[in-house]
Amino acid sequence: MTMRRGFLLISIGTLLGAAIYLPLRLQAASSQLASHSLPPAEAGGVVVGLCDGETSIEVRWLKPGQRMTREQARAVSNALMAKWRQRHSNAEWQTAQAQTSQPGATQPAAQQGQAGATAPAAAIQGGVYERLTPREQKIADLETTKFIEEGKEIFHNPDKLGGTIGLSCDMCHPDGANTHPETYPKFQTQLQRVALLRDMINWCIENPVKGKPLGPDDPRLRALDAYIIAQRNGTALAYGKH
Amino acid sequence: MVDEHDWFLDMGEMWQQLFGPPSYSFDWKGVHVVTLMSVNEKDFWTARHMSPDERMHTVAGLDNGVQSRFEVGEAGREWLKNDLGKISTDTPILIFSHSPLYKYHRPWNFWTEDADEVQQILQPYKTVTVIHGHTHQMLSNRIGNISFHGMLSTAWPWPYAPEGLPKLTIQMDRADPFDQFDACGNGRFNVAEGGLIDAVYNLWDRNPVTITYRYLASSGAEDRPSAPKLLSY
Numbered sequence: 001m002t003m004r005r006g007f008l009l010i011s012i013g014t015l016l017g018a019a020i021y022l023p024l025r026l027q028a029a030s031s032q033l034a035s036h037s038l039p040p041a042e043a044g045g046v047v048v049g050l051c052d053g054e055t056s057i058e059v060r061w062l063k064p065g066q067r068m069t070r071e072q073a074r075a076v077s078n079a080l081m082a083k084w085r086q087r088h089s090n091a092e093w094q095t096a097q098a099q100t101s102q103p104g105a106t107q108p109a110a111q112q113g114q115a116g117a118t119a120p121a122a123a124i125q126g127g128v129y130e131r132l133t134p135r136e137q138k139i140a141d142l143e144t145t146k147f148i149e150e151g152k153e154i155f156h157n158p159d160k161l162g163g164t165i166g167l168s169c170d171m172c173h174p175d176g177a178n179t180h181p182e183t184y185p186k187f188q189t190q191l192q193r194v195a196l197l198r199d200m201i202n203w204c205i206e207n208p209v210k211g212k213p214l215g216p217d218d219p220r221l222r223a224l225d226a227y228i229i230a231q232r233n234g235t236a237l238a239y240g241k242h
Numbered sequence: 243m244v245d246e247h248d249w250f251l252d253m254g255e256m257w258q259q260l261f262g263p264p265s266y267s268f269d270w271k272g273v274h275v276v277t278l279m280s281v282n283e284k285d286f287w288t289a290r291h292m293s294p295d296e297r298m299h300t301v302a303g304l305d306n307g308v309q310s311r312f313e314v315g316e317a318g319r320e321w322l323k324n325d326l327g328k329i330s331t332d333t334p335i336l337i338f339s340h341s342p343l344y345k346y347h348r349p350w351n352f353w354t355e356d357a358d359e360v361q362q363i364l365q366p367y368k369t370v371t372v373i374h375g376h377t378h379q380m381l382s383n384r385i386g387n388i389s390f391h392g393m394l395s396t397a398w399p400w401p402y403a404p405e406g407l408p409k410l411t412i413q414m415d416r417a418d419p420f421d422q423f424d425a426c427g428n429g430r431f432n433v434a435e436g437g438l439i440d441a442v443y444n445l446w447d448r449n450p451v452t453i454t455y456r457y458l459a460s461s462g463a464e465d466r467p468s469a470p471k472l473l474s475y
Contacts, residue, residue: 156303174304174350178401180475190420204419242472 050080057083144226151227154220161220162211169204169224176231183241198225245340245375246281246301246312251294265318267325273334273437276325279318280339280354280374283310304350304400311348311355312341319356323363334369334437342374342392344385347403352377364388369437379425380443380451383408384458391431391441391453399425402474410462412453414445415470423447 036053045060059076062068068076123130132140154160155176158168173179181197188195191203201224202213214221244264248257254264264279286309287297301309314322326335337343343360346352354360364370370388378400381392390408399417407413417425427445434440438455445451457465 156306170303170305172398173401175404177404178475183475200419208422 048076048080050084052084055080055084055087147223148226148230150219151223151225151230154224155227158209161205161209162214163205163209165210167209169209172208176228179228179231180241181229181232182235182237182239184239186240186242197228201225201228243277243338243340243375244279244281246283247298249281250283250301251298265321271433273336273433274326274329276322276335276337278314278322278337278339278343280314280341280343280360281312281376282315282318283312286310307349309351311353312351313355314339314343314360315356319359319363322360326363326367331366332368335364335367335371336433336437336439337364337370337372339372339374341376342381342383342390343372343388344383344390344408345406346377346381346383346408347406350403352403352406361385361388371437371439373431373441380412380414380445380453381408382410382412382441382453382458384410384461389439389455389458391439393429394425394427394443394445396426396428398422410458412451412467413470413473414443414451415448416472416474421447 034053036049036056038047038049038056041047041058043058043060044063045058046062046064046066047056047058049056057076057079059068062072062076155169155173158166161168179197179200184197184200185194187193188199191199193199198216198221201221205211206213214224244254244257248254258264265277267274267276269275283301287300290296290308292300300306303309329335339354341354342352342357343354344357345354365386368387372388372390373393374390375393375395377392378395378398379392379402380394381390383390399414402411402413414425423446425445427443427448429444430442432440432442434455440455441453443451443453451467453467454465457467
């Protein structure tokens, strides 16, 4: 056998081997991915699966492609949970609430057999605000702060204000000084009407800043409102004060 | 006299071409008059890769906290010490500066970082008056032997700072935003013998207010002007 023929044989062998081996390997990989094989619908409805990968129920009245109302969906998820509890009577179900209230929790909400993780303080009357989780509160605070920061950005930026002479609010109102949002509403002779904070914001944008007044739903006006009010946090309201 | 708007586009190149050195002095009828460059700033722009325009825009802002605090600086203080070394401690001194040569409100750069050192240089001299700009409001202070008068702006007024307002300051009445000239004005300084100075605030469309030398020297006990009806928010 010459070197060249030998080399050719080895190459063919390698290619054939790869052709057989690789597909098998990929197949094995795909079968390692978790999947929930739902049983087929028997009564013409839609089979809904629980996130544990095992439990499912058929919603007989639901046609494929049909959308459930919030109440219907809640009823279906309750039914799924009830079925799961039937099969795991000894397990303690950790609600999503308790799970996500722990900083750094990594277990998915569907894990069974969880016990002893701290739950939030028991609600007394069970109203919405009692049931706010620490996570929800944190998100609310972050969103509010972010919005106020947007307002601060605009407050300091002639272009974002739509000004035409390079003037921005901070140049007369550093840190929002002398904006006194707590004194509105008040009758402003010069405007011939009872003014709200946003009326003054728009007056300033139109006059010293030389831009166009912002519409009532303009996100910039709302953000400016938020920033200016935030700077006076804790100041007593005193509408009508000049 | 240099202010930050004159300086930070080209770091004073054009200004000095036109007007010469930013700090200088002369004698006038027995008073030693000094113009002191007090708005130097430590480099805040190089690390941030700012263009000259961006640098100028930054110093134009009051509350951005990016620019450095104003200072006379070591070279300026050396110059002042040498300059004042030529006169007797009895000679009345009148200093013009842009920033107040004391510490009023740091977040807005109503401030001179080395004010304490500058005041120490001025301490041996019996009669010192500082007339400054930058704050755009009626402002009065007295520290030791030094009287301070802030000048009005002819362009627009500024609110009083939430903290740091000198006790001796009589606030100007609240500005009417709908009148673009309200709380603006010019002024006059009457220099009496011995370099004792009365400051007359000429607020446009308002009654003038006089802050006498005696008012400051007596810590507000004498010649006290009336307070306005509406103080700052």
